[in-house]
Amino acid sequence: MDIGLIAIGAGLAVGLTGLGAGLAEKDVGAAAVGAITEDVSLFGKAMVLMVLPETIVIFGLVVAILAAFVLPGMI
Amino acid sequence: MSLPESMSRVVIVGGKNRLEETVNALFKVGAIHLIDYINDSDEGLSIGAPLPFSSKASERLLKIRAATKDLGIDAAKAEFEPFSLDDIKARISSGEVETVEKTVFDAIEERNRIAQRITESELKAQSLEDLSKLPLKLEDYSGYESLTVIVGTVKDDCSEQLAQVPNAEFFISAPDKKSVPVVAVFVANSDKDKASAVLSEHGFTEMAVPAGTGAPADMLASVKQEIEEAKAALEAVNVRIADLAEKHGSFLVASDEELSDEVSRGEVPLRIATTEYSYVIDAWVPTAKTSQVEKGLKDILGEGVYMEVQETRSRKMHDEEAAEPRFKKTPTKWKNGKYAKRYEYPVSLVSVPKYQELDPSLLVGIFFPLFFGFMVGDLGYAIPFIVLGAYGIKVAKSKDFQAIATVLFFGGIWAAIFGTFFFGEMLGMHFVGPGDELQHTWESLLGVTLPEWFTGAMIGGHGISKIGEEYIGFLLKLTVYIGIVHILISYFVGLYNATIQHGFKDAMHHKGGWIFSTVGIVLLCYAITQVMFSGNPLEGMLLYLLIAGVVCIVIGVVLGWPAEGAQAVLELPGIVGNILSYTRLAAIGMSKAGMALAFNYIALIMLAGIGSTGGSSIVGIIFGALVFLIGHLMIWVLAILSAGLHGLRLQYVESMNKFFDGGGVEYAPLKTRFKHIIKTAKMETEV
Incomplete structure (x- = not known):
């Protein structure tokens, strides 16, 4: 029972953060592609902005890994 | 890591009657970054007039460009026979540009006429068909x-x-x-x-x-006949145009180069100041080359030219701010060794470093392939990366592909090292171990025992499993430590930059505070995680670490406050974010290992019936091999994208953001840049 809940929690952590990052990157990505079409030299800056929101998923992943591997030892 | 080359500002003065000679001399010397003269900045001076030959040259250049475009010649792509400079000059002055342009123009005109006729006839045929x-x-x-x-x-x-x-x-x-x-x-x-x-x-x-x-039908037949004939004629003209492209391609490309060079020479006077009888040129010259440049100019022009070094620009921002507007920006001349030079392009994608800061190329060159290799971490994927990278470095022409090939090659080498000795893995399977139904190893699969010297070289005799439960905590911690080191290095580079730009005291406010805060956060988080996850009581060493962490953070905030204000506090969680961001190094390796595990499992069941009760069949072998090939190819391609982009992102966002300002102007000396023209020996006296 508890293991099941932990698994669901870990899944939610990755899934929801992935969704959040996706929503954020959607807008940034569209704008970045537009900017790069106008001026290719903006690629570097556009990429930096583009990947900023994706840190959220990494946080989600860390939480999920901790949940999946550390929590079962604690119950 | 090195600062861009030191630059000196010089002024070159001479008689206007020898301007053309001077311009040629500047090009020969090849180390003079012109500072554009802005009209009205001094009384009695005005912008010069273009050299006499330049209008004819631009006119010819226009014709050449039109002909090149009409013939569909791409100078960057195709190979063209080289020309000697004297030869091309003689051919241009004998009016060959005009003849070639006329021939090309006539052929293109004819093609357009025929194409027009075909369109008209086709319309007519359509109406006739309807009317019939x-x-x-x-x-x-x-x-x-x-x-x-x-x-x-x-x-x-x-x-x-x-x-x-x-x-x-x-x-x-x-x-x-x-x-x-x-x-x-x-x-x-x-x-x-x-x-x-x-x-x-x-x-x-x-x-x-x-x-x-x-009857419309009768006429339709003759119109169709006409269309056929016109199409044949069009074909013939196209062949003629292709022949022209073949015949004149080299000449067009070479004369484009020569004429572009002439035009840029001819327009130099538009960028400098002149009086009625003399010219004044302001320029940047690499400090190390000033005496050579002066000697070079004197050798060509004799005593008719005077050059004086006005200043050697320091790295202090104060000097730049105090300078006259057009002398403010000092051009950046990259100063890198053979290896770091390859990473100038990825850096310049963000921005060209400014004159007063360290050029991050070497730092990127060290960590980018390292991170890439760590994320791939598999001998089986590393070998194709090395081969592809080496091939790319050899043949790729464009800067983008050169940069990608470089990362693939050096990243591949790191991937092979990590894959063999750290992870002990090839194509998602470990070398050593008993193996089980889900996860095979090369030893269990091939039924052999690998030699001791080979397995002994791996960590723990078998390598670290990317998805093994017992190693995940270790991998996450390891990547966090890598992150702490990388971030601290970046802050120290930032401290160095700020010190040479503004002095040590300012640098401590701007960057020193962050170094203290980062160390403090690290200590604090270490103590907290030990207490929360490992269940250690908060006493003794842990308590001291916790206190030390808090003290460091307070010092950091107090130091940073004058420069950063509230940011010094608000950005504290950002440090945690930056450090945790490095766990992607483990996470991406993990995701790839997971996919490889799945593909291997499916493929091996199909291939040999391993792990299932059934035996193998021909169909099973074919499909199993297909799954194996396509699956691993997919992982391999994804590795370029994910490991490449994430590796680059860690450089751009987590590292370079800490110290890199950019916004520099690239050093672009007056110079002849020929690709298809062979320079004759006597024209080269470049210093």
Whole structure:
């Protein structure tokens, strides 16, 4: 029972953060592609902005890994 | 890590009557970054006039460019035979540009004419085809005084409505599936409007009746014949144009280079200041080369030229701010060794470093391939990366592909090292171990025992499993430590930059505070995680670490406050974010190992029946091999994207953001840049 809940929690952590990052990157990505079409030299800056929101998923992943591997030892 | 090359500002003065010679000398010396003269900045000086040959050269350049475009020649792609400079100059001055342009222009003109004729004939053929559905001859459609003839197509059958129109006779073709009905209405001039009204209700489109006599079908045959002939002629012209491209391609590309060079020489006076009898040139020259440049100019021009070093720009921002506007920006001349040079391009994608800061190319060159290799971490994927990278470095021409090939090659080498000794893995399977139904190893699969010297070289004798439960905590911690080191290095580079720009005291406010805060956060988080996850009591060493962490953070905030204000506090969680961001190094390796595990499992069941009760069959072997190949190819391609982009992102966002300002101007000396022209020995006295 508890293991099941932990698994669901870990899944939610990755899934929801992935969704959040996706929503954020959607807008940034569209704008970045537009900017790069106008001026290719903006690629570097556009990429930096583009990947900023994706840190959220990494946080989600860390939480999920901790949940999946550390929590079962604690119950 | 090195600062861009030191630059000195010089002024070169001489007699205007020798301006052309001077310009040629500047190009030969090849180390002079011109500072554009802005009109009205000094009394008595004005912008010079272009050199006399430049208008003719631009005119010819225009013709060359037009011809090159018409012939579809791409100078960057194709190979062209090289020309000697004297040869190309002689051919240009003998008027060959004009002759070639005329020939090309004539051929293109003819092609356009034929293409136009084909379009017209095809339209005519279309109308004739439509008209051949009606039982009328071509002469029937014209030659009436009191009748108006309306011919065209309608969307649907409208015979009933047309029959209502007084004083009208009409012909309409039966509608079929492929085409709409064709209609011809002969109506008394007085009732023309009524017929038009009916037709327009049915989506009428008017059609021009070709002049001529006889049945439309007969004429159609001759028009089709005409089209065929015109197409043959077009083909012939295209062949002629291709021949022209072949014949004149090299000449066009070479003369484009030569004329561009002439034009840029000719326009130099537009960028410098002149008086009635003299010229004044302001320029940046690498400090190390000033005496060579002076000697080079004196050698060519004798005593007719005077050069003086005005200043050698320091790295202090104060000096830049105090300078006259047009002397503010000092050009950046990259100063890197052979290896770091390869990473100038990825850095310049963000920005060119400014004169007063360390160029991050070397740092990127060290960590980018390292991170890439760590994320791939598999011998089986590393080998194709190394091969592809080496091939790319050898053949790739464009900067983008050179940069990608470089990362693949050096990243591949790191991946092989990590894959063999750290992870002990090839194609998602470990070398050593007993293996089980889900996760095979090369030893269990091949039924061999690998030699001791090989397995002994791996960590723990078997390597670290990326998805093994017992190693995940270790991998996450390891990547966090890598992150702490990388981030601290970046802050120290930032501290160095700020010190040379503003002095040590300011640097401590700007960057020193962050170093303290980062160390503090690390200590604090270490103590907290030990207490929360490992269940250690908060006492002794842990307590001291916690206190030390808090003290460091307070010092960091106090130090940073004058420069950063509230940011010094608000950005504290950002440090945690930055450090945790490095766990992607483990996470990406993990995701790839997970995919490889799945593909291996499926493929091996199909291939040999391993792990299932059934034996292997021919179909199983074929499909198993396909799954294995496609699966691993997919992981491999994804590795380029994910490991490449994430590796780059860690450089750009987590590292370079800490110290890199950018916004520099690249050093671009006056210089002849020939690719297809062979320079003759005597023109080179470049210093």
